[in-house]
Amino acid sequence: MLNENTDNRRWGDVRLLLNRLLSEKGKILTLYHSEPGNATQFNCRQIDLADVPALRSVIKCFQPDVILHAAAISSVADCEQAGREKVMNVNVSVSRTIAELCNEQDIKMFYYSTDLVYGGEQGSFISEAGKINPKSLYAESKYLGEIAVRESTDNCTILRTALMIGTTNIGKVNHFGEVLKNLVSGKAVKLFTDQFRTPLSLEEAAELTWELISTKESTGVINFGGCDRVSRFEIGELVCEIGGFNKSLLRGVTMDEFDVTYKVPDVSMNISKLLSIGCTPKTIQTQIRCELQRFSSLKGHRGKKK
Structure with missing residues (x-):
């Protein structure tokens, strides 16, 4: 390959x-x-x-x-x-x-x-x-x-x-990595409530x-893609719930508030074809849990219950 x-x-x-x-x-x-x-x-x-x-x-x-x-x-x-x-x-x-x-x-x-x-x-x-x-x-x-x-x-x-969704310890920090970094540091995180994906x-x-x-x-x-349709804000909520981070750090915003040039409200995808081939993605909760475990092993960071 x-x-x-x-x-x-x-x-x-x-x-x-x-x-x-x-x-x-x-x-x-x-x-x-x-x-x-x-x-x-x-x-x-x-x-x-x-x-x-x-x-x-x-x-x-x-x-x-x-x-x-x-x-x-x-x-x-x-x-x-x-x-x-x-x-x-x-x-x-x-x-x-x-x-x-x-x-x-x-x-x-x-x-x-x-x-x-x-x-x-x-x-x-x-x-x-x-x-x-x-x-x-x-x-x-x-x-x-x-x-x-x-x-x-x-x-x-x-x-x-x-x-x-997920991050690595090599190269540039992606958006998910920035969110985790801020949550670990106790900093507020702004996430869209009106953009939906199947991550x-x-x-x-x-x-x-x-x-x-x-x-x-x-x-x-x-x-x-995955099976679950969620907004970026909902992803943040799941990260907080699963990782034990403080949910009050999350700030829901709209794309209009951020003056996004190319607004993409909903590109959640039907993955019936993927499933028909025999490929079944894990739930988003399980995926996030696995990524947080990997993040902890890479960075040594762990969320604290608030």
Whole structure:
């Protein structure tokens, strides 16, 4: 298996767990651009994915059965800062190239997309056939990446990934990590009450990815999320309940109050297809409990009852 990932936050975090899990299942090669994460603990190589001859050489030499393509400029803010040309090159053109190479060498490809392609205004529990309405440059580029991949190879699975919850002790601290850091320090945390997702923990995303790799039924577009529809504020409440943090530190806010440029009210996903393949995510309570235990082991922090 070849796990490639440039410097991005969402799937950069999951990559750390994928490297560990997949290395226990078989032979892996993990690629990185400039931030290795934990890649150096495994079989790895630094590469610019835009260098097609180098990429073709790596794939030909390693001869993977599966490629996990998680490389992207993967946040709304980072995409706006990078500009359209760079974003389209990294998120679309590179994805097309990898898909073409997979097609040439008969390799199964997994492409990580985003729930944000749905736009958030068509109700709850959206199916894979739901209306596509990307609002941000990031969401648009990920959907165009989906199209590029599907045009280039039939042997692919598109995973429209939900909000990721969890944190690591390597690299930049993500939003969930910042929330935990503030709760541990007794600082107030502002969370949206009017944005709904079907989140997955980092660990659960890695486990489900392995389950999908293990089955030949995982093809086409799959909503890759959890079973539970929750707001960010409700996630915060569960973190406090399970971790023993002070709930009074939570401040519920609306997207209007924060003047969010790209408002995405509800991109909760229907995961019937994922379930039909035999992949059943744990409850959000269990996922959060596991992530808090992992956080405690990484950081040595524990919540205190208030």
